[in-house]
Structures are given as structure tokens and as C-alpha cells.
Amino acid sequence: MTAFDDLMAFQRETEALAQVAGRLGWDQETVMPRGAAEQRGEENAAMEGVLHARRTDPRIADWLEAAQPEGPAQQAMLREIRRDLDRATKVPAKLAAEIARTTSLGHGIWAEARAAEDVAAFLPTLERIVALRREEAAALSEGGDPYDALLDSYEPGITGAQLDALFGAMRPRLVALRGAVREAAPAPALEGHFAEEPQMALTRELALAFGYDLSRGRIDKAVHPFSSGSGQDVRITTRTQPDDPFNAIYSTIHEVGHAAYEQGVDPAYLLTPLGRGASMGVHESQSRIYENQIGRSRAFTGWLFGRTQSHFGDLGLADAEAFHAAVNRVADTYIRTESDELQYNLHVMLRFDLERALISGDLPVRDLEAAWNDRFEADFGFAVDRPSHGVLQDVHWSEGLFGYFPTYALGNVYAGCLEAAMRRDLPDLDAALARGDTGPATGWLRQAVQRHGALRLPRETIEAATGEAPTPEPLLRYLEEKFSALYGL
Amino acid sequence: MTAFDDLMAFQRETEALAQVAGRLGWDQETVMPRGAAEQRGEENAAMEGVLHARRTDPRIADWLEAAQPEGPAQQAMLREIRRDLDRATKVPAKLAAEIARTTSLGHGIWAEARAAEDVAAFLPTLERIVALRREEAAALSEGGDPYDALLDSYEPGITGAQLDALFGAMRPRLVALRGAVREAAPAPALEGHFAEEPQMALTRELALAFGYDLSRGRIDKAVHPFSSGSGQDVRITTRTQPDDPFNAIYSTIHEVGHAAYEQGVDPAYLLTPLGRGASMGVHESQSRIYENQIGRSRAFTGWLFGRTQSHFGDLGLADAEAFHAAVNRVADTYIRTESDELQYNLHVMLRFDLERALISGDLPVRDLEAAWNDRFEADFGFAVDRPSHGVLQDVHWSEGLFGYFPTYALGNVYAGCLEAAMRRDLPDLDAALARGDTGPATGWLRQAVQRHGALRLPRETIEAATGEAPTPEPLLRYLEEKFSALYGL
Numbered sequence: 013m014t015a016f017d018d019l020m021a022f023q024r025e026t027e028a029l030a031q032v033a034g035r036l037g038w039d040q041e042t043v044m045p046r047g048a049a050e051q052r053g054e055e056n057a058a059m060e061g062v063l064h065a066r067r068t069d070p071r072i073a074d075w076l077e078a079a080q081p082e083g084p085a086q087q088a089m090l091r092e093i094r095r096d097l098d099r100a101t102k103v104p105a106k107l108a109a110e111i112a113r114t115t116s117l118g119h120g121i122w123a124e125a126r127a128a129e130d131v132a133a134f135l136p137t138l139e140r141i142v143a144l145r146r147e148e149a150a151a152l153s154e155g156g157d158p159y160d161a162l163l164d165s166y167e168p169g170i171t172g173a174q175l176d177a178l179f180g181a182m183r184p185r186l187v188a189l190r191g192a193v194r195e196a197a198p199a200p201a202l203e204g205h206f207a208e209e210p211q212m213a214l215t216r217e218l219a220l221a222f223g224y225d226l227s228r229g230r231i232d233k234a235v236h237p238f239s240s241g242s243g244q245d246v247r248i249t250t251r252t253q254p255d256d257p258f259n260a261i262y263s264t265i266h267e268v269g270h271a272a273y274e275q276g277v278d279p280a281y282l283l284t285p286l287g288r289g290a291s292m293g294v295h296e297s298q299s300r301i302y303e304n305q306i307g308r309s310r311a312f313t314g315w316l317f318g319r320t321q322s323h324f325g326d327l328g329l330a331d332a333e334a335f336h337a338a339v340n341r342v343a344d345t346y347i348r349t350e351s352d353e354l355q356y357n358l359h360v361m362l363r364f365d366l367e368r369a370l371i372s373g374d375l376p377v378r379d380l381e382a383a384w385n386d387r388f389e390a391d392f393g394f395a396v397d398r399p400s401h402g403v404l405q406d407v408h409w410s411e412g413l414f415g416y417f418p419t420y421a422l423g424n425v426y427a428g429c430l431e432a433a434m435r436r437d438l439p440d441l442d443a444a445l446a447r448g449d450t451g452p453a454t455g456w457l458r459q460a461v462q463r464h465g466a467l468r469l470p471r472e473t474i475e476a477a478t479g480e481a482p483t484p485e486p487l488l489r490y491l492e493e494k495f496s497a498l499y500g501l
Numbered sequence: 502m503t504a505f506d507d508l509m510a511f512q513r514e515t516e517a518l519a520q521v522a523g524r525l526g527w528d529q530e531t532v533m534p535r536g537a538a539e540q541r542g543e544e545n546a547a548m549e550g551v552l553h554a555r556r557t558d559p560r561i562a563d564w565l566e567a568a569q570p571e572g573p574a575q576q577a578m579l580r581e582i583r584r585d586l587d588r589a590t591k592v593p594a595k596l597a598a599e600i601a602r603t604t605s606l607g608h609g610i611w612a613e614a615r616a617a618e619d620v621a622a623f624l625p626t627l628e629r630i631v632a633l634r635r636e637e638a639a640a641l642s643e644g645g646d647p648y649d650a651l652l653d654s655y656e657p658g659i660t661g662a663q664l665d666a667l668f669g670a671m672r673p674r675l676v677a678l679r680g681a682v683r684e685a686a687p688a689p690a691l692e693g694h695f696a697e698e699p700q701m702a703l704t705r706e707l708a709l710a711f712g713y714d715l716s717r718g719r720i721d722k723a724v725h726p727f728s729s730g731s732g733q734d735v736r737i738t739t740r741t742q743p744d745d746p747f748n749a750i751y752s753t754i755h756e757v758g759h760a761a762y763e764q765g766v767d768p769a770y771l772l773t774p775l776g777r778g779a780s781m782g783v784h785e786s787q788s789r790i791y792e793n794q795i796g797r798s799r800a801f802t803g804w805l806f807g808r809t810q811s812h813f814g815d816l817g818l819a820d821a822e823a824f825h826a827a828v829n830r831v832a833d834t835y836i837r838t839e840s841d842e843l844q845y846n847l848h849v850m851l852r853f854d855l856e857r858a859l860i861s862g863d864l865p866v867r868d869l870e871a872a873w874n875d876r877f878e879a880d881f882g883f884a885v886d887r888p889s890h891g892v893l894q895d896v897h898w899s900e901g902l903f904g905y906f907p908t909y910a911l912g913n914v915y916a917g918c919l920e921a922a923m924r925r926d927l928p929d930l931d932a933a934l935a936r937g938d939t940g941p942a943t944g945w946l947r948q949a950v951q952r953h954g955a956l957r958l959p960r961e962t963i964e965a966a967t968g969e970a971p972t973p974e975p976l977l978r979y980l981e982e983k984f985s986a987l988y989g990l
Contacts, residue, residue: 028547031540032525039524043532047716048734051520054772058517062551227536245537283543 015078016086020284022075023093026066027283031241033059038240038247042232053116060112067100085286088467092285095168102152111144115412122410131381131399134410139377141412142370149371159371162415166292167422169469172368175418178425179361182484186358187391189492189501190342193354194393196499199341200334202258202327210323211252215264217319219248222268222302223454225275237263239270239299242288246274257324258339259350261316262303269302270295272454276462291470292416296423297430298457304353304424305431305490306453310336311445319448340498344394346401353424354495358391360421363406367414426474428487430461433478504567505575509773511564512582515555516772520730522548527729527736531721542605549601556589574775577956581774584657591640600633604901611899620870620888623899628866630901631859638860648860651904655781656911658958661857664907667914668850671973675847676880678981678990679831682843683882685988688830689823691747691816699812700741704753706808711791712943713737713757714764726752728759728788731777735763746813747828748839750805751792758791759784761943765951780959781905785912786919787946793842793913794920794979795942799825800934808937829987833883835890842913843984847880849910852895856903915963917976919950922967 013021036059040052076094081087118137125134149158159172212233219231229241234249241247248267252260273289281287289295306312317335321327329335342352348359366383369375375383384403385396396402408416434456435441444452460477467473474482495501502510525548529541565583570576607626614623638647648661701722708720718730723738730736737756742748762778770776778784795801806824810816818824831841837848855872858864864872873892874885885891897905923945924930933941949966956962963971984990 024543025547025550028540028544029551032521032544032548035528036521036524039528043719045715045717045719045734045736047714048732051517051733051771054513055517055521058514059521061514062518225536226534228534230532230534243537244540245534247534282540 014080015075016081016090019072019075019079019093020089022066022069022071023089023285024283026063027285027287029059029063029066031243031245031283033063034240034242035245041234041236041238042249057112064100064105064108067096072097085281085467089285092466096285099152099165102154103148104151107144107148107151111141111148111412114140114144115410118410118412119407122404122407126400126404129399129404131403134404135377135380138380138409141409142377142414145412145414146371146373159368159415162371163418164415166416166419167470168291169471170293170422175364175422176368178484179364179418179421182357182421182425182488183361183391185488185492186354189495190354190358190391191393192501193342193495193499194344196501198343199337199498200329201341201343202256202329202338204324204328205254206252206257206324208252208254211257211260212250214257214319214323215250215252215260218261218316219264219268221448222265222307222450223272224248224268228275229271231264237267239267239274242274242277243282246271257320261320262307262339265307266299266303269299272302272458273298273462276458277465278463281465281467286465286467288466290464290466290468290473292419293422293426294461294470294473296420297426297474298423298461300423301427301430301457302454305427306445306450308336308339308353309442309445311442312448312450313339314446315448337498340494342495342499344392346388346396347405354491355392357421357424360417362387362391363408363417364421367409367417371414425484425487426482428484428490429474429478429480429482430457431490432486433460503569504564505570505579508561508564508568508582509578511555511558511560512578512774513772515552516774516776518548518552518555520732520734520772522552523729523731524734527738530723530725530727531738546601553589553594553597556585561586574770574956578774581955585774588641588654591643592637593640596633596636596640600630600637600901603629603633604899607899607901608896611893611896615889615893618888618893620892623893624866624869627869627898630898631866631903634901634903635860635862648857648904651860652907653904655905655908656959657780658960659782659911664853664911665857667973668853668907668910671846671910671914671977672850672880674977674981675843678984679843679847679880680882681990682831682984682988683833685990687832688826688987689818690830690832691745691818691827693817694743695741695746695813697741697743700746700749701739703746703808703812704739704741704749707750707805708737708753708757710937711754711757711796711939712761717764718760720753726756728756728763731763731766732771735760746809750809751796751828754796755788755792758788761791761947762787762951765947766954767952770954770956775954775956777955779953779955779957779962781908782911782915783950783959783962785909786915786963787912787950789912790916790919790946791943794916795934795939797825797828797842798931798934800931801937801939802828803935804937826987829983831984831988833881835877835885836894843980844881846910846913849906851876851880852897852906853910856898856906860903914973914976915971917973917979918963918967918969918971919946920979921975922949 033056036052036056044052072093076090076097079090081090118141121137122134125131145162146158149161152161157172163170163172216231220226228244229246229248232247232249233251235251237248237250239246239248248264248271250260250264250267273295277287313336314332317332327335329338340352342354345351345355348356351359362384365387366375366380370377370380381399381403388402389395434453438452438456441452461473464473468476471482525545533541561582565579565586568579570579607630610626611623614620634651635647638650641650641653646661652659652661705720709715717733718735718737721736721738722740724740726737726739728735728737737753737760739749739753739756762784766776802825803821806821816824818827829841831843834840834844837845840848851873854876855864855869859866859869870888870892877891878884923942927941927945930941950962953962957965960971
């Protein structure tokens with residue numbers, strides 16, 4: 013056994029334990045008895061303790077020094093292990109424990125404050141969480157930019173300044189497009205009551221149509237849709253809303269995008285540091301291209317219109333064109349997770365600017381709500397009517413997730429780049445989608461992106477897939493063409 | 502922090518991790534995608550590695566030496582930890598790994614051999630497993646009786662010689678009773694087709710009627726019924742057979758007995774070495790008294806007859822008496838798990854004698870089938886017709902579980918003792934059961950047995966509950982009276 017082999021054998025067990033810990037999370041959201049929360053907290057903490065001890069095991073540094081990797085895959089494995097070790101050892105154990113304790117309480121306090129529309133009740137907790145994350149960021153960045161250090165957890169290699177430039181170039185065009193759509197005649201909306209059973213049947217059909225492999229996954233109901241796990245056991249959840257089957261349809265396709273990425277990784281990378289998506293941003297590029305560029309395309313919605321009718325009967329929409337317009341309807345809504353493709357990015361950019369200012373210290377927590385409401389009205393053209401529609405709408409900050417939001421918009425940018433390259437390579441793509449055949453698209457994504465797992469850094473992953481450096485231009489052009497056509501601009 | 506506190510904090514994490522490992526087993530049998538088996542094997546092995554390292558942690562011996570326990574509960578916690586450490590350190594890691602590897606393969610080889618009715622295909626594997634277990638038993642027993650050392654994993658404090666004397670006293674009376682029943686007129690049998698949905702609804706109703714707490718548990722379908730978990734998360738599974746609703750009914754009540762024991766332990770013992778059942782035998786006493794002495798009693802079946810009719814309509818059985826006779830029907834069957842109360846103990850005694858002879862070396866593995874068939878005909882009065890009805894019927898030996906079988910019959914003996922004491926204390930028990938009210942019975946068991954968890958050794962647990970040393974007399978009397986009445990002997 014060489015040092016490399018020893019390290020990889022150790023790492024393999026760590027990866028397996030991380031899968032177990034992740035599955036505990038799945039269990040908690042789907043099947044856990046409600047009276048088990050206290051015990052589950054201790055189980056989670058014990059698993060975290062085991063994983064932390066392994067990630068900071070002193071032998072890893074020795075193995076890393078002695079290991080002689082052969083080829084790019086082995087080099088990439090060492091890169092990922094080195095990165096994890098570096099991050100795990102820089103944060104003092106006491107601080108990590110304090111963050112875990114505070115954020116685990118934060119969730120409940122946020123949920124209560126949101127239900128009561130009471131921002132003030134959440135602020136002391138948020139102040140504490142921001143202070144702890146700033147302390148962590150300082151430890152991680154060692155004098156560099158603190159926000160960049162947090163970003164690095166989710167999107168290795170990108171900086172706040174790069175995102176600022178990227179989003180700064182996008183925002184005026186998106187605001188202008190949003191304004192023009194708002195002036196135009198509204199799109200038709202779907203109305204009615206849609207039973208749960210056909211919704212579940214249709215989402216299952218769609219998951220299979222998008223290549224989700226049920227022999228290595230499963231679909232359950234949960235309050236929030238999510239995908240979890242890597243390798244041979246990648247599970248998704250879905251939910252249904254009686255007045256809006258599009259919610260179940262598109263959240264399922266979204267989660268299938270995430271799951272297909274994990275299922276599509278080269279089996280040779282199973283339980284190695286490469287056996288998962290390259291970053292949150294690249295992950296989101298897969299979920300968003302499945303959901304939007306493919307799932308909400310004119311071609312695919314033409315087929316979906318027929319499938320939806322066959323499950324629910326007459327939808328009250330005249331034809332496939334009206335269905336396509338309803339699927340892509342832009343309306344005055346407040347909530348990011350229910351947002352259309354156009355407004356979604358504006359939501360994310362708002363959060364990015366605010367959280368970056370919170371971490372830098374430029375924005376005091378007490379001024380957050382006012383800053384949110386001002387920015388929202390400027391970008392969306394109407395005012396926030398209550399905190400649960402504004403600053404209290406997302407769970408992320410209550411769990412200490414700073415640096416996570418921008419990966420959502422970055423994923424859209426990456427999805428735009430991937431779609432442009434895919435359409436170059438697949439001139440007959442729309443003909444296939446119009447038959448409900450996603451095979452060419454998902455096959456292209458598997459070859460170009462998914463099978464490589466975390467072999468390359470995020471930006472390099474997209475560059476290798478498309479042949480050029482990612483820019484926001486394809487996404488912006490796609491959105492402008494799509495919504496101009498839909499709204500006759 | 503005292504040494505005792507340090508030890509208990511460490512142990513608490515170990516207990517939490519053991520719960521996580523146990524839940525992986527639940528997941529595997531209920532919801533795991535079929536393509537995840539290989540990865541799951543690595544996950545299980547990694548969790549086992551973590552648990553083994555903790556159970557043999559060198560600090561435990563130091564803590565045990567320095568700890569100053571206060572009161573019987575703390576003394577009992579140290580007793581359990583000392584026992585685990587002792588067993589874990591006596592078996593060489595290499596031997597433990599070899600046993601794990603061989604027995605994990607053994608299951609598949611046994612299943613194929615059983616399907617093919619091919620004993621010879623299983624014998625080489627069984628020989629290897631017996632040899633490995635004998636080696637382990639020698640390491641554990643340090644010159645004492647090897648079989649006793651294996652028994653100690655499941656039933657601390659009992660010996661093969663004690664069981665031999667116990668079973669030796671029981672067997673002639675059971676064989677005589679079995680023979681007399683075989684001469685009598687057969688009991689009515691239930692016939693027909695019973696849909697899955699009402700079977701599931703009825704089993705759920707029964708689980709709740711027996712006090713199963715769904716806020717700290719759940720019921721799922723699985724190929725084999727089982728109960729898993731301790732503390733706040735104790736789950737059971739059930740199965741349905743279209744031609745036999747008694748299977749679902751009584752396997753559910755059985756598993757509820759196990760689960761109620763775990764759910765009934767004093768919450769102060771959560772995630773401590775006392776926070777679970779005292780032994781396999783005491784566990785089985787709870788599942789069997791729920792299933793048989795309560796669930797198959799004349800009083801309870803009178804109520805169950807009505808409930809069953811309300812779920813399935815007319816059963817083709819004239820009245821509650823016929824229903825009670827059908828529930829307790831003795832027939833010429835081969836399979837332990839489908840066996841009535843009377844024949845069940847004969848099944849277990851057969852396995853006990855054979856496996857004890859295998860471990861002592863008195864019975865060569867190649868002679869096992871002949872020994873099984875001879876003994877079966879002697880005790881049951883008819884011949885085994887094929888290996889899957891005989892020596893290949895049980896999974897236990899393929900998984901290396903030697904010393905486990907006798908706890909089933911020991912559980913019946915303990916259940917007999919508990920029933921006698923319970924009926925002394927609760928003269929109106931049958932009136933409550935006739936109304937479907939199990940509360941007095943399950944309440945008595947919770948106070949007498951369940952809440953104490955592993956505070957006392959198994960035999961002492963029963964003695965404390967009943968006020969006298971356990972003997973087989975109550976069980977034998979109960980069986981003789983019950984089946985004499987049912988078969989007019």
C-alpha cells in the first residue's frame with residue numbers, strides 16, 4: 013500500500029460515513045417520527061463528531077505529503093481532500109460547535125418570527141449568527157476577503173468581486189426586461205383544483221422521462237422538495253399543491269436535475285472526493301437546465317400539455333401555446349422559490365448584495381429589513397407587503413448559510429452557457445423534446461458535465477463542457493428572446 | 502467532570518451512533534433502492550468500524566477503573582459497559598473481520614441453496630462459519646464452555662447446561678401434548694382471500710390498541726416483520742399474506758411487544774446502556790406475551806373476532822369460539838415462524854440441541870441434515886419432506902447466529918411466568934381483554950418489566966417482576982390447559 017492508497021482507503025470510509033449522515037437528513041424530512049427530534053439531535057451531533065475527527069485526522073497531512081498521484085483524477089482527489097482538511101483545521105473546534113448550536117436554534121426562532129410577521133424577534137439571533145460567521149470567515153480567510161472564504165464552501169475558486177461584476181452586468185438588463193413584461197398584457201394563468209394522486213403519477217412519469225434511475229433512487233413526499241445522496245442511493249422528494257400542479261411538476265424536474273447529476277457521475281469515482289457534483293453552482297446548472305431551458309421550453313411544453321391533459325382532463329387553457337405561456341407566466345409575486353425564470357435572478361442578486369454587506373459589516377443587521385424593502389421595490393416595481401414576503405421568506409440566513417445564495421444565479425448563468433453549447437451540438441433538440449424525448453439533452457449533459465463529478469473546479473467544469481469561458485450573455489439572450497416572444501415586446 | 506461522567510458522555514455518543522447504524526438496517530429492509538446494495542455494504546462496514554473503535558477505546562478501561570458509581574442504575578451501566586468491552590477486546594480484530602466477511606456471504610449462499618433445495622451447496626459455508634464461531638467462542642470463553650460464551654451475547658448469565666435442564670424437563674410434556682392434539686379432531690381453519698388494505702388498517706388498529714406510540718415509531722411493510730431502534734424512534738414492519746390475515750395480525754402484535762418494551766424504558770435511561778431491553782430472552786417474553794397469552798387468549802379473540810369481521814365481512818367461521826380455535830389451530834406444519842404456540846418450543850429445542858452439538862464438535866456439519874430430520878420426526882410425529890421445510894428453513898446459522906435460538910423458548914418460559922404473576926395481580930384482566938382493552942395488561946408489563954430496561958440481568962428482571970425465580974411450570978400449565986380445552990383432551 014502506498015501513501016496514496018492508504019489515504020484513499022481512509023477517505024473512502026469517510027465518504028461512506030458522510031453518506032450515512034446525509035441519509036439521516038433524508039430520514040428526518042420524510043419518515044422520522046415527530047417525537048424523535050431530541051434523540052435525532054444527539055445522533056446527528058455524534059455523526060458530525062465522527063466526521064469532524066476524520067476530516068482533521070493528523071495522518072491526512074502526512075499522507076498528502078507522501079502521496080504520489082498518477083493522472084488528473086488522482087490529482088483532483090488530493091486537491092479536494094487538501095481543501096477539506098485546510099478548511100476543517102482553520103476553524104477552532106469551539107467556534108464550530110458554537111456555530112452549530114446557534115444555527116440549530118436559529119431555524120426555530122426564524123420559523124416563529126416568520127409565522128408572527130415579527131422581524132424584531134429574529135434580529136438578535138441573526139446578529140449572533142452573522143457575528144459567528146464573520147469570526148469563522150476571518151479564521152478561514154487569514155487576512156483575505158471574509159465573504160470569499162464563505163463562498164468557497166459552496167463554489168470553490170470564485171470571489172465576491174467576480175460575482176459583483178457578473179451580477180452588475182446582468183441586473184440592469186433583467187430589471188429592464190422585468191419592467192417591460194410588467195407593462196405588457198398578462199399571460200393566462202392555470203386555475204382549478206388538481207387532485208394529489210394524478211399529480212404524483214405525473215411527477216413520477218416526468219422523473220422517469222428525464223432519466224431518473226429509480227433502481228438507485230426513490231421519490232417520497234416532503235414539506236420541501238430536495239435531492240440527497242450520491243452514488244448508488246440518490247433520493248428526491250416532491251410535494252403537491254392542490255391549486256397549482258406546476259409546482260409539483262417543476263420542482264420534481266428540478267430535483268431530478270440534481271439527482272441525475274449525482275447518478276451520472278462515473279461509477280469509478282464512487283465514494284471518492286470526485287463522486288459528487290463539482291459545486292453548488294454547477295449542481296444548480298443541472299437542476300435549472302432540466303427545469304427551465306428543457307422543461308419550460310416551447311418544444312417540451314407542447315408534449316407536456318398533452319400529458320397534463322391526460323392526467324387532469326381539460327385544463328381550461330386553449331392550446332399548447334396558452335399552456336406554454338401559463339408555465340412561464342410572470343406575475344407580481346414576492347417569494348423566490350415560487351418565482352419565474354426572469355425574476356428569480358433578481359431575487360438572488362438582492363440577497364447576494366445584502367449578505368455581502370452584512371459580512372463586511374457595511375450593513376448593520378438592524379437595517380436589513382429596510383435595505384431589503386428598498387431594493388425589492390427598485391428591482392421588482394412593487395412594494396413588499398409583509399416580512400414573510402420579504403426579509404423573513406428564506407430559511408438560509410437562519411441556518412447561517414452565507415455565500416450560498418449567489419450559487420443559484422451562477423447556476424442559471426452556467427445553465428445558459430450549457431444550453432447554447434448543447435443546441436450547437438444538437439440541432440434537432442427541439443424535435444426530440446416535442447416528442448417528450450429528453451434523451452439527447454440529458455445524454456449530452458451526462459457526457460459534458462455529469463460523468464466528471466468533481467474532477468475539475470466549477471468554472472473549469474463549465475469551460476470543458478462548452479469549450480469556452482462562461483459569461484452571462486447566453487442566459488441573458490435566452491431570457492430576452494423568450495420573454496419578448498411570450499409577452500410580444 | 503468525574504471519570505463516571507466522562508465515560509457516560511463517551512458512551513452516550515456510542516449509543517447514538519449505534520442507533521444510526523441500526524436505522525441503516527431499517528432503511529435497507531424497507532426503503533433502500535435495490536441498486537444501492539454495494540454502496541450500502543461499504544456504509545455498514547464503515548459504521549461498524551467506527552463502533553468497534555469506540556467499543557475498544559483504551560480510555561474505557563481507565564474510566565471504568567476510576568469511576569465511582571452511585572446507586573444501582575449507575576452500577577448497572579458500568580456492568581454493561583464492562584461486559585461489552587470485555588467481549589470486544591477478547592476477539593482478535595482479524596477474526597472478527599473474517600466472521601463478518603464470511604457471514605455476510607453466507608446469507609446469499611444459504612438463500613440460493615434453500616431455493617434449490619440443495620443442502621450440499623450450503624454445507625462448506627456452514628462448516629466455515631461453525632469453525633469461525635468455535636474459534637471466537639474459544640477466545641471469549643478462555644477455557645470455559647464455548648457455547649456458553651456465544652449464548653452470553655444474547656442472554657447474559659445463562660448457560661447451556663441450565664437450558665439443557667430446562668428444555669429437558671419441558672420436552673416430554675410438550676411432545677405428549679403435541680401427540681394428543683394430533684389424535685384429536687382438527688380445529689377449523691380460516692379460508693378465503695383477504696385484501697391488503699383492510700389487513701393493513703386492522704394491523705394499525707391493533708398496534709394502537711396494544712399501546713404502540715406512533716409519535717415515536719412508524720409501521721412500514723417489509724418482507725420480514727421486525728422491530729428496530731430504541732428510545733424515541735422504535736419502528737416496526739409488517740407484511741400481509743392474501744390467504745392468511747392471522748399472519749399480519751399476530752406478527753404485528755408480536756413486533757409491537759418488542760417495540761413497546763423499547764418505548765416503555767424509563768426516559769432517564771435514553772442513550773445509556775440501560776436504555777434497551779435486558780436480553781433477547783426478556784425481549785421475546787414481551788413480544789410473545791403480547792402475541793400469545795394476551796393476543797391469542799379466549800377473551801381477546803372474542804373482541805378481535807368482531808373487529809376482524811368489521812374489516813373483512815363474514816369470515817366463514819361460525820362464532821367467536823370457532824375464531825378462537827382457528828387462531829390457535831395446531832396443524833402438521835414444518836416452519837418455525839408459522840408455528841403455533843405448542844409446536845414452536847419443540848422447534849426451538851431441536852435447534853438448540855443441534856447447534857450446541859455443532860459448537861462442541863459432537864455433531865459434524867455433514868451429519869446435520871440427518872440429525873435434524875430424525876429429531877423432527879421424533880418430536881412432531883411426521884417426516885420432513887424437503888430441506889426448505891427442514892434444515893434450510895432458518896436464516897440464523899447462515900449469519901453465524903449460534904446461541905440465539907434458545908432465547909425464543911426462554912422468552913416463552915418467561916412470558917409464562919409473567920402471565921401467572923399478572924393474572925394474580927389483575928383478577929379482572931379477561932373482562933378488559935374481552936372489551937379489546939389491553940391497558941391493564943400492557944400497563945402491568947410496563948411497570949413490572951419494560952420501564953427498567955437493562956437495569957437488571959435477564960433472570961433477575963423476571964424475578965423482580967414476578968417475585969419468584971422463573972420456572973417452566975406456568976408455561977407448561979398454560980399450554981396444557983389451553984390446548985386440552987381447545988381439542989377436548
